[in-house]
Amino acid sequence: MWEQRWRPPPPTSTAIRNSTPALSRADDGSAIGTATAVSAVTAPVRATQVAATDGIDMFISAQCPDDLGQDRPSGHPDAWTCIYRAASGKKPVVLTKAPPLTQNLSYSRFSGRLWGLNERINTTQGVRTVFSIKVPAAARR
Numbered sequence: 191m192w193e194q195r196w197r198p199p200p201p202t203s204t205a206i207r208n209s210t211p212a213l214s215r216a217d218d219g220s221a222i223g224t225a226t227a228v229s230a231v232t233a234p235v236r237a238t239q240v241a242a243t244d245g246i247d248m249f250i251s252a253q254c255p256d257d258l259g260q261d262r263p264s265g266h267p268d269a270w271t272c273i274y275r276a277a278s279g280k281k282p283v284v285l286t287k288a289p290p291l292t293q294n295l296s297y298s299r300f301s302g303r304l305w306g307l308n309e310r311i312n313t314t315q316g317v318r319t320v321f322s323i324k325v326p327a328a329a330r331r
Contacts, residue, residue, distance in 0.1 A: 242295040
Protein backbone atom coordinates (compact mmCIF):
# COMPACT_ATOMS: atom_id res chain seq x y z
CA MET A 191 0.00 0.00 0.00
CA TRP A 192 1.35 3.41 -1.00
CA GLU A 193 1.41 6.10 1.65
CA GLN A 194 2.49 9.69 1.34
CA ARG A 195 4.08 11.37 4.33
CA TRP A 196 5.05 14.98 4.73
CA ARG A 197 8.73 15.64 5.23
CA PRO A 198 10.14 19.01 6.14
CA PRO A 199 12.43 20.50 3.50
CA PRO A 200 16.17 20.13 4.04
CA PRO A 201 17.85 23.11 5.73
CA THR A 202 19.34 24.24 2.42
CA SER A 203 15.95 24.63 0.69
CA THR A 204 14.80 28.05 -0.41
CA ALA A 205 11.16 29.08 -0.31
CA ILE A 206 10.08 31.60 -2.91
CA ARG A 207 7.04 33.67 -2.13
CA ASN A 208 5.05 35.79 -4.53
CA SER A 209 5.38 39.38 -3.35
CA THR A 210 1.73 40.08 -4.24
CA PRO A 211 -0.25 37.04 -3.13
CA ALA A 212 -3.98 36.88 -3.74
CA LEU A 213 -4.57 35.50 -0.26
CA SER A 214 -6.44 37.36 2.44
CA ARG A 215 -4.56 38.93 5.32
CA ALA A 216 -5.44 39.25 8.98
CA ASP A 217 -6.36 42.66 10.40
CA ASP A 218 -2.79 43.15 11.62
CA GLY A 219 -1.38 42.29 8.15
CA SER A 220 -0.08 38.86 9.11
CA ALA A 221 -0.81 35.68 7.16
CA ILE A 222 -2.55 34.07 10.16
CA GLY A 223 -4.79 35.86 12.60
CA THR A 224 -8.19 37.43 13.02
CA ALA A 225 -9.96 39.16 10.16
CA THR A 226 -12.99 41.42 10.37
CA ALA A 227 -15.76 41.01 7.81
CA VAL A 228 -16.47 44.20 5.86
CA SER A 229 -19.62 42.93 4.17
CA ALA A 230 -22.12 40.09 4.23
CA VAL A 231 -24.38 38.50 1.65
CA THR A 232 -27.82 36.96 2.00
CA ALA A 233 -28.62 34.91 -1.08
CA PRO A 234 -31.99 33.27 -1.75
CA VAL A 235 -30.49 30.10 -3.23
CA ARG A 236 -30.74 26.52 -1.96
CA ALA A 237 -28.00 24.16 -0.83
CA THR A 238 -25.19 26.72 -0.92
CA GLN A 239 -21.77 25.05 -0.95
CA VAL A 240 -19.23 27.85 -1.27
CA ALA A 241 -18.80 31.49 -2.16
CA ALA A 242 -15.90 33.45 -3.66
CA THR A 243 -15.58 37.12 -4.53
CA ASP A 244 -13.77 39.23 -7.07
CA GLY A 245 -13.92 42.14 -4.63
CA ILE A 246 -17.19 43.41 -6.14
CA ASP A 247 -19.56 40.49 -6.76
CA MET A 248 -20.02 37.18 -4.98
CA PHE A 249 -19.94 33.91 -6.90
CA ILE A 250 -21.94 31.19 -5.19
CA SER A 251 -22.04 27.45 -5.86
CA ALA A 252 -25.52 26.15 -5.02
CA GLN A 253 -28.41 24.00 -6.19
CA CYS A 254 -29.82 25.02 -9.57
CA PRO A 255 -33.31 26.52 -9.69
CA ASP A 256 -36.11 24.11 -10.58
CA ASP A 257 -37.06 26.11 -13.69
CA LEU A 258 -33.63 25.67 -15.29
CA GLY A 259 -34.77 22.56 -17.15
CA GLN A 260 -32.33 19.98 -15.83
CA ASP A 261 -32.39 16.35 -16.87
CA ARG A 262 -32.27 15.30 -13.19
CA PRO A 263 -34.30 16.73 -10.31
CA SER A 264 -32.69 19.11 -7.81
CA GLY A 265 -31.16 17.14 -4.95
CA HIS A 266 -30.29 14.15 -7.18
CA PRO A 267 -26.60 13.21 -6.70
CA ASP A 268 -25.98 13.72 -10.43
CA ALA A 269 -27.88 17.02 -10.74
CA TRP A 270 -25.92 19.98 -12.05
CA THR A 271 -24.70 22.62 -9.62
CA CYS A 272 -25.18 26.25 -10.60
CA ILE A 273 -22.72 29.10 -10.22
CA TYR A 274 -24.58 32.29 -9.34
CA ARG A 275 -23.35 35.88 -9.55
CA ALA A 276 -24.68 37.97 -6.70
CA ALA A 277 -24.23 41.73 -7.04
CA SER A 278 -24.83 43.86 -3.97
CA GLY A 279 -28.53 44.63 -3.52
CA LYS A 280 -29.61 42.48 -6.48
CA LYS A 281 -31.09 39.01 -6.85
CA PRO A 282 -28.44 36.36 -7.68
CA VAL A 283 -28.48 35.23 -11.31
CA VAL A 284 -27.21 31.95 -12.75
CA LEU A 285 -23.85 32.54 -14.43
CA THR A 286 -23.45 28.93 -15.61
CA LYS A 287 -24.03 25.30 -14.76
CA ALA A 288 -21.16 23.41 -13.14
CA PRO A 289 -20.39 19.73 -12.47
CA PRO A 290 -22.39 17.95 -9.74
CA LEU A 291 -21.23 18.72 -6.18
CA THR A 292 -19.08 21.73 -7.06
CA GLN A 293 -17.91 22.72 -3.59
CA ASN A 294 -14.76 24.75 -4.17
CA LEU A 295 -14.50 28.16 -5.85
CA SER A 296 -11.65 30.64 -5.98
CA TYR A 297 -11.35 33.87 -7.94
CA SER A 298 -7.97 34.85 -9.41
CA ARG A 299 -7.65 38.60 -9.73
CA PHE A 300 -4.57 38.09 -11.90
CA SER A 301 -6.40 36.17 -14.64
CA GLY A 302 -9.95 37.40 -14.04
CA ARG A 303 -11.05 33.77 -13.86
CA LEU A 304 -13.21 31.88 -11.40
CA TRP A 305 -11.75 28.44 -10.66
CA GLY A 306 -13.76 25.51 -9.38
CA LEU A 307 -13.44 21.90 -8.33
CA ASN A 308 -16.15 19.38 -7.61
CA GLU A 309 -15.76 16.89 -4.79
CA ARG A 310 -17.41 14.02 -6.56
CA ILE A 311 -15.25 10.94 -6.64
CA ASN A 312 -16.78 8.23 -8.77
CA THR A 313 -14.17 5.66 -9.65
CA THR A 314 -16.35 3.99 -12.29
CA GLN A 315 -17.15 7.16 -14.24
CA GLY A 316 -14.32 9.51 -13.28
CA VAL A 317 -16.34 12.65 -12.75
CA ARG A 318 -13.91 14.75 -10.70
CA THR A 319 -13.59 18.04 -12.58
CA VAL A 320 -11.41 21.14 -12.29
CA PHE A 321 -12.61 24.10 -14.33
CA SER A 322 -12.19 27.83 -14.80
CA ILE A 323 -14.57 30.44 -16.13
CA LYS A 324 -13.61 33.79 -17.60
CA VAL A 325 -15.87 36.13 -15.62
CA PRO A 326 -17.91 38.27 -18.04
CA ALA A 327 -17.03 41.96 -18.04
CA ALA A 328 -20.55 42.82 -16.86
CA ALA A 329 -19.88 40.81 -13.73
CA ARG A 330 -16.62 42.63 -13.07
CA ARG A 331 -17.90 46.16 -13.81
